[in-house]
Amino acid sequence: MFDVIRRGALALRGAALALLLVLPGTAQAADTEAATRFVTKLVDTAINDVIGAQISHREREERFRELFVEAADIPAIAAFVVGREWRGASEKQKQEFVGLFQDVSILTWISHLDEYKDVRVEVTGAYQDKSDVFVESQVRTQGKPIPIVWRVQERQGGQLKLIDVVIEANSMLINTRKQYASVMRRDGGFEGLVRALTRMRDDLRAGKEPQPLPEG
């Protein structure tokens, strides 16, 4: 296991180094207070104007989409979760994938928003790590509060963007990336992933629960 971890560490350091070389001077530090305000506002808007609002399902989906697209850096997230196959994709494929990924993300959240009606989110702290800020919160639905961390990065021009949601110390970004890697390995690379996500999107649109991949 340690071998694997060490290799991972090396790979990480390598990736970080490569980034430093490729993107000189783009690193900007988001400050913790601004990031905390950003997350608080995002969560409040989601609860008051989307989840809790007395609006039609259609309207709810529209509002959620607007909020999500504004708050999250979807292109950067999409590139990250696809991983190394991203480099091999054409511009057109990338663009289509970002749209698809955005649809699937929105549809998976939207279909069960009702369950979060009584949700309460309390921001409890924030800390900075290089250019990113991790905003910590406790989310209560029923029962025990769940720790959720919101990872925020600053873009040029000072705009803040959400890049990861960490639920009980589980990074959604990493979890999604691992799933996508598996789909690509088992089922025809990047194109296979696009097929799987398209199927998922269509199922979600049709109001069906997505079917798991066939085993084997």
Add this chain to the structure above:
Amino acid sequence: MIGFSFVPRSLRRASIGALCALSLTAAPALAVDEDDANDPLEPVNRAIFSFNTTVDRYTLKPVAKGYRDYVPEPARKGIHNALVNLRSPIDLLNTLLQGDFDRSLIVLKRFVVNSTAGIGGLIDAAAETGDVRQQEDFGQTLAVWGVGEGPYLMWPLFGPSNPRDTVGAVADVVSDPLFWIGMNSGWDAAGPLMWTRYGLTLVDNRVPLIDPLEELERTSVDYYVAVRDMVRQRRMLEIMNRSAADRPGEGEGYRFSFPQS
């Protein structure tokens, strides 16, 4: 006992004890290299996972849901506390084996306080004075001793594990004095009581996972991998004696580097 649930044990709050030496090497717990699945038996594991999920859907999960929905919360809490208290010998043994004597003392103190003032363990009285549960098992001890987890393993009915934690789970059962009392005691009720305890443990461990697993199943393209990743991340926290609310150190856990755009 790992239990019939798909995650060995729900995440338990543990104080940031003295960090074991492991945290140094295990630091970037989330190797971002997507190929390091460390799952050579994946096809078999997937088939067993699929079987487990089906069995769970018709047995343990409905029982756990009924338990959650119909047994009042104070009763469930009392049962949970009592089950935790009964595990004290295992927690104690493993803090000792890990050379973590400060925490051994906490386990002992908790056991005495909760068994008396806590009415046989039903109330976690010790937690109110700051002595929170130190959840340990032999798999964690092996990890602290430097034993790697080995490849991912999916056991029929017992759920996800790995060679190290499998050995650990067996050791936990046989190192438990209550197991031997249950097996050998001349007292007629000892056996049934032991099995009742194991049964309740299964249900008690499954309850906090009802919603997270449903959520994960619904939102994943590959549920098997989603669970595998979640299990590993949680286990890493347990070994490092962290709770999900604790901040990971630089570069570890979810503080991996993400490209700046």
